[in-house]
Amino acid sequence: MDIEAKKIKSPYKPSSDYFSDLAIKIQQKAGIEPIDLGLKQEKVVFKPTVKEPIQLTVEFGFPLTTQRSSEPDISMPEAPLPAISNLPTEIETPEEKLEVIESKSIDQVPGNLDPVPGTIDQVPSTLDQVHELEFSDEDLDRLHAEMTGESFVPAQAAFEKDSNPVKIQQTPAVKVEKSTAEISDERIPLWAMIPWSSLLGVVASLFAVAAAWFIWNQIQKPLTVEQRVARAVQSAPAAVAVNASPEKKEIDIEALPASHQVIYDMIQEGTSTNENEMNFNQMPEQSRISSVELERNGLTVLDLEDQIFDEIEL
């Protein structure tokens, strides 16, 4: 729980009058006149108040209120249906109403038509007179030119017809011969003619091809064991040449420790503790051939290992 992320408040809550009483006690202990410092903790209580609905408009005699009950008012008695005989036979058409309205003359309209004083300020007419606060057209144009940075042309000047509005010396046309080098420089280079969007498209397509090749290789069939072995053999580095016959190293006997010297002698002499072991090198040729035949048929094992090593118990 991270207490620094969400700060935990102090759990202690003394009574509401405690601090005001404490302040008075402190002042009494200090020997000064105790004055209420207004330290009472006011309890804020929210009391829900029921507000009466506000009457917004009155339409057809029914007040529209902000609160409308969803349930129908069942207590209201049903209004009595008028009898058919009581219904009016003549129904006024809208045209007749219009006629009635048009017949009224304006003079007969009652009511006080005097304007309410002080409500509408009469705007002074500015058709002919220029108010002191108003800008003339020329001033407005000048202001606009200043704001936009355009050159200010008085309105009158625009209407003046000048035979030669642009007064410049007309010089004869001079042919300018451009060199071919300049012409070639003007040509757009080929690489610039290629729109950049197409370059991006080319790059994107190359990337897509590469991705497709990668994915295709990944979803290929798994290789069989034989194929894997063949691949491994092909890619395997050249086997290290194993020296079948260890080279006989000339060892300085005197450099060996005493225990090793004894073993070295035994190895050199070729003696073994096992009397039954056949010394293949010392056999006659016929015996050698026979022992090899026996080994081929699994009837014997030519043990050529040294007997100085103990058997490893598996």
Next chain:
Amino acid sequence: MSIPKEKISDQEMRKPEVSINFQRLDENQLVAYFQKASHVEDAFREVIRRFQEKVYFYVRNMLVSHDDANDVTQNTFIKIWQNLSTFRGESKLSTWILRIASNEAISHLRKRKPNIDFDEAQPEFADQLGQDDYLSAQGVEAKLAKAMCYLPYKQKLVFVLRYFEDLSYEEIAELTQTSVGALKSSYHHAVKKIEIYLDVLR
């Protein structure tokens, strides 16, 4: 850190007494009235009004017991009243007041038990938590208060000043006469311990 004091000129002091709204004075102006005999009582009342709750909750967080906090708060303000004229404004007024409160809390504990070991006495405060009627035993606030009781006293002091009173490390260093680095380490350890305790109590 010295706070420049606004000096009240002699002319202002000789002016006829006008009701001064001490609540609108800033700390430097309030401290200036400590030196004025005619307004020292009003200045002291303003100090009570501003710092009473702060001192109470600080001492309560340290001592847990309401009665102990009540006594220590009153003693603190009596000490303030006695030494008001000697306050030079070299530190903040709140730092000075909290330092007095810290010393008064230690003195109060030593009066109860002369050879008290502050660190060993902390778990005893946890028993007093259940005696408070205005404390909810289930809320995380109560668990935090209980966790604080298992902190060493000085670690709890640093934690309360930093976590509840929002003092800066420099202000706490001034109050406790300890280096800022040691305070940061102490606060960090305190927070870790409390978080572990709150997780265990879930």
